[in-house]
Amino acid sequence: MVLVELATGTIVADPDEVATVLEPTADEAALHDAAGGNAGPIAIAFPSFTDGRGFSLARLLRERHGFKGEIRAVGHLIPDHGQFLLRSGFDTAEITDPEAVQVWKLRSSASATIISRPCAIPCRCAGMRPPRPRLRSTRCLARPTTS
Amino acid sequence: MYRYDEFDHAFVNERVAEFRDQVERRLAGQLTEEEFRPLRLRNGLYLQLHAYMLRIAVPYGVLSPRQLRQLAMIGRKWDRGYGHFTTRQNLQFNWVKLVDIPDVLAALAEVEMHCIQTSGNCVRNVTADPYAAAAVDELEDPRAWCEILRQWSTLHPEFSWLPRKFKIAISGAAEDRAATAFHDIGLRIVRGPNGENGFRVLVGGGMGRTPYVGQEIKSFLPKEHLLSYIESILRVYNLHGRRDNIHKARIKILVNALGIDKFREDVEADWEATHKDAIDLPEDEKRRIMSYFAPPELPERPARDEALAARRESDPAFANWYKHNVLPHRVPGYASVVISLKEPGRTPGDASSDTMDFVADLTERFGHNEARVNYTQNLILPHVARADILELYEALAGAGCATGNNELLGDMICCPGLDYCNLANARSIPIAKEIAKRFEDPARQEEIGKLRLNMSGCINACGHHHSGNIGILGVDKKGTELYQITLGGNPKDSASVGTIIGPGFRAEAVPQAIDTIVDTYIDNRHEGESFLETWRRVGAAPFKEALYGAR
Numbered sequence: 001m002v003l004v005e006l007a008t009g010t011i012v013a014d015p016d017e018v019a020t021v022l023e024p025t026a027d028e029a030a031l032h033d034a035a036g037g038n039a040g041p042i043a044i045a046f047p048s049f050t051d052g053r054g055f056s057l058a059r060l061l062r063e064r065h066g067f068k069g070e071i072r073a074v075g076h077l078i079p080d081h082g083q084f085l086l087r088s089g090f091d092t093a094e095i096t097d098p099e100a101v102q103v104w105k106l107r108s109s110a111s112a113t114i115i116s117r118p119c120a121i122p123c124r125c126a127g128m129r130p131p132r133p134r135l136r137s138t139r140c141l142a143r144p145t146t147s
Numbered sequence: 148m149y150r151y152d153e154f155d156h157a158f159v160n161e162r163v164a165e166f167r168d169q170v171e172r173r174l175a176g177q178l179t180e181e182e183f184r185p186l187r188l189r190n191g192l193y194l195q196l197h198a199y200m201l202r203i204a205v206p207y208g209v210l211s212p213r214q215l216r217q218l219a220m221i222g223r224k225w226d227r228g229y230g231h232f233t234t235r236q237n238l239q240f241n242w243v244k245l246v247d248i249p250d251v252l253a254a255l256a257e258v259e260m261h262c263i264q265t266s267g268n269c270v271r272n273v274t275a276d277p278y279a280a281a282a283v284d285e286l287e288d289p290r291a292w293c294e295i296l297r298q299w300s301t302l303h304p305e306f307s308w309l310p311r312k313f314k315i316a317i318s319g320a321a322e323d324r325a326a327t328a329f330h331d332i333g334l335r336i337v338r339g340p341n342g343e344n345g346f347r348v349l350v351g352g353g354m355g356r357t358p359y360v361g362q363e364i365k366s367f368l369p370k371e372h373l374l375s376y377i378e379s380i381l382r383v384y385n386l387h388g389r390r391d392n393i394h395k396a397r398i399k400i401l402v403n404a405l406g407i408d409k410f411r412e413d414v415e416a417d418w419e420a421t422h423k424d425a426i427d428l429p430e431d432e433k434r435r436i437m438s439y440f441a442p443p444e445l446p447e448r449p450a451r452d453e454a455l456a457a458r459r460e461s462d463p464a465f466a467n468w469y470k471h472n473v474l475p476h477r478v479p480g481y482a483s484v485v486i487s488l489k490e491p492g493r494t495p496g497d498a499s500s501d502t503m504d505f506v507a508d509l510t511e512r513f514g515h516n517e518a519r520v521n522y523t524q525n526l527i528l529p530h531v532a533r534a535d536i537l538e539l540y541e542a543l544a545g546a547g548c549a550t551g552n553n554e555l556l557g558d559m560i561c562c563p564g565l566d567y568c569n570l571a572n573a574r575s576i577p578i579a580k581e582i583a584k585r586f587e588d589p590a591r592q593e594e595i596g597k598l599r600l601n602m603s604g605c606i607n608a609c610g611h612h613h614s615g616n617i618g619i620l621g622v623d624k625k626g627t628e629l630y631q632i633t634l635g636g637n638p639k640d641s642a643s644v645g646t647i648i649g650p651g652f653r654a655e656a657v658p659q660a661i662d663t664i665v666d667t668y669i670d671n672r673h674e675g676e677s678f679l680e681t682w683r684r685v686g687a688a689p690f691k692e693a694l695y696g697a698r
Contacts (some may be wrong), residue, residue: 048390050184050268052268052306052309052310056305057302057386059304059305063421064420078182080177080186081308084302084307088305
């Protein structure tokens with residue numbers, strides 16, 4: 001099991017201990033509690049790689065609950081999730097196969113552009129995008145990822 | 148029409164490269180078939196009965212001659228020389244090889260086309276009124292909003308792994324020609340309290356095994372909030388839609404389980420908490436996209452109406468075609484012309500590469516370089532000078548494309564059925580051909596008048612049988628194909644789902660059953676009454692009696 005930093009596709013050498021694990025069924029109260037803890041990373045579980053609820057949860061943590069710490073995806077993940085995770089507000093993904101890191105890196109860097117909206121607002125890329133959102137914007141990959 | 152800029156080109160080329168890589172990873176065993184499936188699906192690639200099927204997005208049904216010729220080329224080079232226009236205004240190729248798909252995608256990218264999100268559990272190609280910017284009854288062109296939704300929904304970070312597929316349709320006219328009530332979200336552009344345009348929003352419509360007519364979630368949504376409001380609908384669906392049962396995963400099930408009032412409450416609560424400014428489109432960006440959809444310059448042309456009238460007088464075939472396939476245009480001296488893909492004997496919606504090339508030529512000669520795909524599986528030249536209609540008709544008649552059956556019984560919607568599809572339980576194309584043969588006489592169709600006949604080869608309802616005035620559903624009963632008939636469906640305003648009229652029919656008995664239904668309608672109808680009006684007035688009894696009374 002290794003932790004991939006989504007923005008760079010590199011392995012995080014010394015991962016922080018997860019403070020809260022959110023299941024996909026987490027409600028507003030659970031999100032509020034997790035975000036208010038001001039503790040370490042929040043992990044969001046993906047019981048199946050087709051279960052997209054975690055994307056909404058991450059975005060709500062960023063937008064509604066102002067969470068600025070690390071959001072980590074855990075569970076059944078594939079490299080093709082990478083850019084969706086990143087743009088929904090995730091920072092890291094826990095993957096089972098260390099060999100796959102290269103693919104995660106490739107998939108993360110394969111897109112120089114996105115057509116859809118960028119990641120959750122406000123998030124790390126705030127201030128690096130045009131002041132008003134547009135349908136197209138350069139994705140926020142090049143941005144520093146530490147908060 | 149919309150033109151790709153360097154951003155779109157780069158984006159689509161990246162998707163082609165990405166899919167090449169995914170195919171390679173699959174072949175190398177790095178992706179399981181289970182993992183590859185959703186990836187190929189969101190590039191429009193299905194595994195069908197005999198081969199892969201590739202579904203190409205035709206955003207809001209608009210095609211340029213260059214695109215038509217490229218599609219014709221793809222059909223010749225990588226398929227068997229034809230394609231199939233679908234009820235989502237898309238085009239499907241049925242015989243493409245997996246190894247060729249990346250090259251096909253690259254060829255599509257050359258003409259600003261792609262297959263992105265034509266399948267999979269994401270927001271699909273947004274459909275629209277095919278007469279946009281031409282129809283007399285149009286309040287506002289819906290295509291710019293479709294394009295905005297296309298760009299917004301493409302690889303959406305939050306909504307690309309939904310419980311199930313998600314379909315949106317927009318109509319900007321008084322008459323609903325986009326079947327909005329049968330979509331996950333149906334949008335109607337309407338006039339608001341202060342004279343400004345906005346959206347009437349329907350949610351939870353759909354076909355499939357559990358058909359529902361969409362319900363109104365918002366009577367008037369200011370246009371500027373379209374994206375934020377749709378995001379709230381999708382968020383409630385993404386978080387609460389069922390994921391345990393594929394047959395209960397569409398938003399219609401959630402809406403009807405919660406009830407529209409509770410669902411609306413949840414959406415409104417989410418929307419209230421949304422930073423709308425961060426999602427809704429800024430005015431300059433909206434204007435930029437709108438500018439691509441300026442109507443074409445249509446120079447003043449003499450209508451030559453006397454010549455048209457004289458020809459109608461002397462040539463019944465022309466008169467029939469003119470009556471049904473030439474529609475009024477909002478610019479005087481112009482018309483919209485329907486090119487029927489429903490000639491008796493051919494597969495509804497199929498177009499050969501030669502036909503595509505031919506239509507491309509016609510758009511250049513007569514059609515201001517634009518063709519449209521109707522969800523009823525015909526092609527349309529939206530802007531034709533009335534002065535050119537005779538010449539256009541000659542060309543169409545010479546190519547066997549002048550069937551004058553638009554919106555008549557012969558204008559059937561039909562899915563590919565068991566001849567191609569691995570979901571199907573029964574054949575649909577051969578049945579459609581038999582029915583077309585039975586009603587081949589234009590005088591008979593004329594006597595019947597407008598009638599929507601839709602047929603699906605399985606419960607998934609790709610052929611929209613639920614919304615047909617007459618609907619036919621092929622089922623498999625103990626190894627025998629059986630055809631269930633529904634009556635009273637309606638895809639337009641006051642939309643309704645058809646009612647099963649009784650026990651199903653064997654394939655060979657279907658044309659006679661349709662004949663009986665049609666005769667019953669004619670016997671019972673009041674002067675000028677449509678099939679639907681008669682059905683709603685007299686109910687099922689006379690039809691049941693006629694179909695089953697003798698049993």
